[in-house]
Amino acid sequence: MNxxxxxLVYWFHGHSCPMSTLGYRAGVVAKKLLKVKRKDYYKVSVKVFFKSCxxxxxxxSFPATYANGNLTLQDEKRFAFEFLDNEKKRGVSITFNKPxxxxxxxxxxxxxxxxxxxxIIGFFKKFIKYTQSAKLNDIFIIKEI
Ligand SMILES: [Zn+2]
Structure with missing residues (x-):
């Protein structure tokens, strides 16, 4: 865990929270699986299916930003991300796992x-810790698409 x-996420985002942590971790996995670097932003994209931190x-964590136009938000209230390498026509889908x-x-x-x-605050902090330290397979279902 980096x-x-x-x-950097918490500085950029303004506070620490479970969703920014989860987004970060999902991006780290996708970047690794797709073998892309920051400079590859022109050939990758991400779709996020729920509006959140x-x-x-x-x-x-992933080379896609709002300003580069390769991050789209389709607020369908589904806990799902799709990371795509548009050159190699492959991608990684990440959804939330049961735990x-x-x-x-x-x-x-x-x-x-x-x-x-x-x-409530105590549990919120526990929730953040959980998203930081849980095993990937406990938090995410990761599929190549
Ligand atoms: Zn937040």
């Missing part, structure tokens, strides 16, 4: 039912 990369994490979805559900439940703000 700690300095995450530091993940977009900022991706822009740091992560369960964690998200627990957090949503606590946010809704817990009255003690400190407990």
């Amino acid at each position: 700690k300095s990369g995450l530091k 993940a977009v900022d994490g991706i822009q740091i 992560l979805l369960d964690f998200m559900e627990r957090y949503a439940h606590i946010k809704k039912t817990e009255k003690d703000e400190k407990k």
Whole structure:
């Protein structure tokens, strides 16, 4: 896990949170699997299927940015990313795996039912730690497309 990369994400994004961490980690995996570098931005693209902080994490770890026009957001409320190498016509699809979805559900439940703000913040911090340290297979379903 690249700690300095995450530091940059949190600086760029303005705060640390689970979704920016997940976007970052998804971009790291996709970049590795597609064997692309930052300078390859002209031949790659990413589609994000839900609007969230993940977009900022991706822009740091994967060579696609809003301004370069190779990052598109289709807010379909699906926890999914598609990273594409448009030259080689291949890509990587990443969706959220069950342990992560369960964690998200627990957090949503606590946010809704817990009255003690400190407990909500405590769980939020636990959630961030989880997204930073969980095994890839626990958080993501990764498929070549
Ligand atoms: Zn955020």
